[in-house]
Amino acid sequence: MGFSFTNRKHAPQEATDFLRGNARLAALLPAVQRMAKLQQDCWEVLPSAFKACEIFAFDGGELTLAVPNTAVAAKLKQQVPNMLVNLNGKGWQINNIRFRVQIAKGIAPVRPSGEGLKLSEAAVDSFDEMSKKLEPTAANEPLIAAMQRLVARRRT
Incomplete structure (x- = not known):
């Protein structure tokens, strides 16, 4: 049954x-x-x-x-x-x-999906260009490095 x-x-x-x-x-x-x-x-x-x-x-x-x-x-x-x-x-x-x-009961917390953000080739090119145009000061170094890592990951 x-x-x-x-x-x-x-x-x-x-x-x-x-x-x-x-x-x-x-x-x-x-x-x-x-x-x-x-x-x-x-x-x-x-x-x-x-x-x-x-x-x-x-x-x-x-x-x-x-x-x-x-x-x-x-x-x-x-x-x-x-x-x-x-x-x-x-x-x-x-x-x-x-x-x-308080956060509402019905709203689930947002968790990373494990997938990277989908960027167009033009967007990746823009990040690459911006990283090269920024003045290489101590304040800009972390930003420049982050943009270069992003470009390297997206182009491989």
Whole structure:
């Protein structure tokens, strides 16, 4: 008999069903539901700017938001008074909002592919010409050497 999802003994469960089914984890369910509600309320308060942000922590009246970069953090800092009014109006007791820059979960780190950059012959010629035209000063020596190595690798 082959494997199939229809003849499995245990069907997939929702996360909340899983938490309810385990006595030790069931205590986490109210906290998970509370954080999900806070996340939803934040999206409603700042729908356009907040979509890339997530709740990082909420403790002692201080809300910490994970933001993808400093530019988003700077824009959201301008909105803190408005956010505090709106979120407190929804029943949250928030005294302060902080921001923590974090890389988004769905973005994989970029790793070298192992392949060199594909340069046209004209580009290689340009690097060769530039390495010969640069003034051979102490400051330029590392750059000249790097360009000469690049040209030598591409022409072999």
